[in-house]
Amino acid sequence: MCSTCAYHVEQRTRDRGNLFENTQKKKPSQPDMQGDCTIDTTAYEIRGWRRGDQLALSLAPPRGDQNTYPPDVFRGALDAAPTRPARSSARGAKPAEAVATPAWAGDIASDDVAYTVRAFEKQGKSGLYFTLSFERLEKPADKALVD
Numbered sequence: 001m002c003s004t005c006a007y008h009v010e011q012r013t014r015d016r017g018n019l020f021e022n023t024q025k026k027k028p029s030q031p032d033m034q035g036d037c038t039i040d041t042t043a044y045e046i047r048g049w050r051r052g053d054q055l056a057l058s059l060a061p062p063r064g065d066q067n068t069y070p071p072d073v074f075r076g077a078l079d080a081a082p083t084r085p086a087r088s089s090a091r092g093a094k095p096a097e098a099v100a101t102p103a104w105a106g107d108i109a110s111d112d113v114a115y116t117v118r119a120f121e122k123q124g125k126s127g128l129y130f131t132l133s134f135e136r137l138e139k140p141a142d143k144a145l146v147d
Contacts, residue, residue, distance in 0.1 A: 015039050017132040019046055019119065036062070039115065039134050044073065046132070053080045055104050057117070076108030078117055103130065107137065 017037020033048035044059040059074040104119035
């Protein structure tokens with residue numbers, strides 16, 4: 001693979017992740033969703049809890065073979081995106097808005113940095129899941145997200 005192609009592959013996979021339903025949830029305290037991501041070349045495990053119209057997220061380093069979770073590095077909440085009404089279009093015409101709309105969007109923060117997170121719903125062989133994109137913010141988000 002040429003260096004230019006390697007650069008484009010790295011850019012597509014950088015600051016991305018996946019979030020799946022937690023099919024092994026047995027207690028209410030366990031996360032509703034779990035997954036993994038890479039942010040700025042660092043791997044994290046993601047845990048998510050549905051709380052009303054929000055999805056609370058916590059990201060921590062991978063736990064490996066340990067039975068306990070390491071301390072969270074990032075915390076935050078995503079709000080459900082409003083549903084957009086379907087637009088009618090002329091036969092054969094492509095819709096004007098072909099841009100994917102996130103199902104959830106919000107911010108996560110650590111002590112040092114913050115990211116805007118967008119979650120896009122996907123359909124896989126084993127059911128629905130979300131792909132996540134992370135966009136670094138210039139300044140950390142509100143400290144209330146970190147506490």
